[in-house]
Amino acid sequence: MFGICNLAIVPVRSEPSDRSEIxxxxxxxxxxxxxxxxxxxxxxxxxxDDYEGWxxxxxxxxxxxxxxxxxxxxxxxxxxxxxxxxxxxxxLLLPIPLGASLSFLNNxxxxxxxxxxxxxxxSGIKPKSAIISTAFMYxxxxxxxxxxxxxxxDCSGFTQMVYKLNGxxxxxxxxxQALDGEPLSFIEESExxxxxxxxxxxxNITHVGIIMDNNYIIHASGKVRIDRLDHLGIYNPETNKHxxxxxxIKKII
Numbered sequence: 229m230f231g232i233c234n235l236a237i238v239p240v241r242s243e244p245s246d247r248s249e250i251x252x253x254x255x256x257x258x259x260x261x262x263x264x265x266x267x268x269x270x271x272x273x274x275x276x277d278d279y280e281g282w283x284x285x286x287x288x289x290x291x292x293x294x295x296x297x298x299x300x301x302x303x304x305x306x307x308x309x310x311x312x313x314x315x316x317x318x319x320l321l322l323p324i325p326l327g328a329s330l331s332f333l334n335n336x337x338x339x340x341x342x343x344x345x346x347x348x349x350x351s352g353i354k355p356k357s358a359i360i361s362t363a364f365m366y367x368x369x370x371x372x373x374x375x376x377x378x379x380x381x382d383c384s385g386f387t388q389m390v391y392k393l394n395g396x397x398x399x400x401x402x403x404x405q406a407l408d409g410e411p412l413s414f415i416e417e418s419e420x421x422x423x424x425x426x427x428x429x430x431x432n433i434t435h436v437g438i439i440m441d442n443n444y445i446i447h448a449s450g451k452v453r454i455d456r457l458d459h460l461g462i463y464n465p466e467t468n469k470h471x472x473x474x475x476x477i478k479k480i481i
Contacts, residue, residue: 229262230296231272231288232332234340236324237377238288240281244269250374251281252385252400256307256314256322257329259299260288275300277388279400295338305330305351306393310365310378312347325377326365327389353395356481359421360446363390363438369452383436383448387423390438396481402436409478415443415459422479426461426472435472437462447472 233254241248244266254260254274263280264271270285275296291299307328313321314330322343330345332338354362365378366389372380376389384402391398399405406425412418418439426435437447437457445457449471456463461474 230260230291230293231262231270232259232291232299232338232340233257233287234289235287236322236328237379238283239374240272240274240279240283242281244271244282246284248282250372252279252374253376254283254288255328255376256324257332259291259296259329259332261296262290276392276397277400289340291338291340295335298335299331299338302331302334303351304392304395305333305349307345308348308350308393312345315344315346317342325379327376327393350393351395354393356394356419356421358394359390359438359481360440362393363446363452366390366448366452367446367454369448371448371450371452381448381452386448386452387436387438391480398480403433405436405480406433406476406478409480412477412479415439415457415477418477418479421481422477424457424477425475427475428473433475439477 233256236256238254239250240252242251259275260272262270268285269282271282273280307324310326311323314324369378369381373382375381376385388398420441422439424437424439425433428434437445439445443457444454446454461470462472464471
């Protein structure tokens with residue numbers, strides 16, 4: 229079975245329970261493969277990044293395999309505003325967040341509820357220089373484990389969504405993202421838009437941020453914020469201490 233998210237933001241959980249942790253989110257218009265059903269729950273795989281988890285079966289709409297394949301081959305079209313509204317056939321307004329998928333609107337067979345959208349869309353690959361301006365749209369978004377929106381986002385959800393809005397596909401988790409791209413030896417070799425990864429005391433990658441010019445970094449820690457970056461890691465000028473230990477810098481684009 230296959231489905232499409234017909235709600236603004238849907239939690240994807242690690243286990244089939246409302247009490248289970250949220251590991252990521254489905255945004256409006258994202259399409260999924262349904263791997264398993266268990267009572268009111270469905271284990272899904274998100275087509276965009278192959279991420280798996282459990283969602284409530286009432287929080288998506290079933291589509292055909294043919295429509296799923298077509299969506300997978302179509303160009304990615306996303307909402308480009310912090311929040312906008314999509315209109316259904318009965319003139320009800322549904323708010324959708326930045327990065328919600330609108331690709332299905334181009335096909336009447338897939339267009340669930342005959343939605344219409346008149347807001348700003350983005351599609352295609354943007355120059356690397358656009359990454360930082362996109363990242364600023366999430367500035368001060370509260371940290372939320374598993375989040376992917378300006379209303380709550382985690383560190384790797386932030387980097388994935390910023391890259392996605394500029395036409396570049398990266399994995400969901402920081403440890404997965406760290407496997408991509410070309411490693412750089414020094415901060416001085418990096419450019420704005422490159423990714424910096426940070427590890428914990430056990431050597432596991434647990435954090436990621438987007439490098440800016442002049443040794444600054446924008447990342448999600450408590451909120452999406454801008455801090456200093458040096459060869460040791462992230463330096464928080466408010467607390468006068470390093471908060472994350474630098475592991476590797478990667479040029480993904």
